[in-house]
Amino acid sequence: AQSVAQPEDQVNVAEGNPLTVKCTYSVSGNPYLFWYVQYPNRGLQFLLKYITGDNLVKGSYGFEAEFNKSQTSFHLKKPSALVSDSALYFCAVYSSASKIIFGSGTRLSIRP
Amino acid sequence: DTGVSQNPRHKITKRGQNVTFRCDPISEHNRLYWYRQTLGQGPEFLTYFQNEAQLEKSRLLSDRFSAERPKGSFSTLEIQRTEQGDSAMYLCASSLAGLGGYGYTFGSGTRLTVV
Numbered sequence: 412a413q414s415v416a417q418p419e420d421q422v423n424v425a426e427g428n429p430l431t432v433k434c435t436y437s438v439s440g441n442p443y444l445f446w447y448v449q450y451p452n453r454g455l456q457f458l459l460k461y462i463t464g465d466n467l468v469k470g471s472y473g474f475e476a477e478f479n480k481s482q483t484s485f486h487l488k489k490p491s492a493l494v495s496d497s498a499l500y501f502c503a504v505y506s507s508a509s510k511i512i513f514g515s516g517t518r519l520s521i522r523p
Numbered sequence: 524d525t526g527v528s529q530n531p532r533h534k535i536t537k538r539g540q541n542v543t544f545r546c547d548p549i550s551e552h553n554r555l556y557w558y559r560q561t562l563g564q565g566p567e568f569l570t571y572f573q574n575e576a577q578l579e580k581s582r583l584l585s586d587r588f589s590a591e592r593p594k595g596s597f598s599t600l601e602i603q604r605t606e607q608g609d610s611a612m613y614l615c616a617s618s619l620a621g622l623g624g625y626g627y628t629f630g631s632g633t634r635l636t637v638v
Contacts, residue, residue, distance in 0.1 A: 445626050453612055454527075454629035455566070501565050510556065510579065511627060513565035 413438045413506040415485075417514040424492045424521050432487040432517045434502030444485045445506035446476055450498050458500075461485060466520075473498070492521045527630035529615050535636045536605055543601045544633045548617030555598050557590055558614040559583065565616055572598060575619055596613060605637045 415436045424430045436442055442463055447455040459470025466478045476487045487500060502514040528547040536542050548555050548598035553574050558566035569588070570580045574595035584590075587605075592598040602609055612634050 447626075447629075452631075452634075454529075454631040455616075457628070459624045460626055503565075509554075510568050510571060512568065514559075515565045516563070 412445050413442075413504045413512055415502045415504045415514040416513065417500075417502055417517045419517050420515075421518045421520065424519070424523050427491050427496055430487075430496070430519065430521075432500050432502075434485045434487065434514060435504050436483050436485060436502075436504050438487075438504055442485075444476075444478065445503040445505070445511065446470065446474070446485075446487050447501045447503060448498050449501065449516075450473075455501065458487070458508045461466060494521045494523055497521045527615055527617055527628050529613075529630035531617075531633055532631065533634045533636075535638060538607060538637055539604055541601065541603045542605060542635065543599050543614055544615075544635075546598045546600070546615030546630060548597070548615070549628055550565050550596075552617035552619055552628070553595065554618045554620050555592055556616045556618075557598070557600050558616065560612040560614055560632070563609075569600075605635075607637045610635055610637045 435493045445460045446458040449455050458474050459468050461468045461478045461493050474489050493506050497520050499516050501516050503511045505513050530545045556571040557569040560566040568581050569584050570590050572592040575592050587603045590600045612632045614632045616629045618627045
């Protein structure tokens with residue numbers, strides 16, 4: 412079965428520093444991977460996706476993610492964090508059964 | 524069309540009562556999904572429709588839960604005889620079939636509190 416794992420419940424970063432939110436995946440076949448962000452009391456917003464092609468995927472709000480097949484990882488990154496990036500981030504994988512499976516989430520906290 | 528709309532935004536109900544939520548997807552999207560999210564957790568898949576056909580139901584969807592999409596447009600999710608464990612955010616999403624790999628558009632959710 413397809414799945415993703417987010418090993419960190421919380422990531423704390425100072426504003427202006429680079430950030431990384433980790434995700435590893437377990438899939439059979441080629442993975443379709445996503446990152447979503449959720450602000451308080453809001454639905455999920457799509458950030459970026461990896462389908463095929465370049466291993467570095469660029470998305471919304473200056474985020475990017477690096478697909479690494481050998482390490483089965485899809486880490487979310489941003490070169491310079493903003494306080495407004497503080498939110499809940501979910502890694503997800505498109506399963507063969509036509510649905511997206513989400514990880515447990517990582518709370519990102521950016522301190523001024 | 525401004526996206527996926529869910530109503531109500533919040534619902535407080537007494538244990539044992541029935542509740543119904545509504546989702547209006549993006550009009551050209553033929554797939555509609557329901558997820559449940561509890562505090563601090565990732566969304567869990569409940570069920571999905573392609574047009575009016577319900578194609579898959581999770582084991583999480585007990586017989587107290589029923590979902591419909593009668594005309595292939597809006598959908599309703601009904602919970603009968605609510606229990607405190609049903610308290611969660613219920614999220615609806617839509618997409619185009621065949622482009623599921625491009626992700627979904629989510630609504631803002633309905634937060635259910637069972638007291």
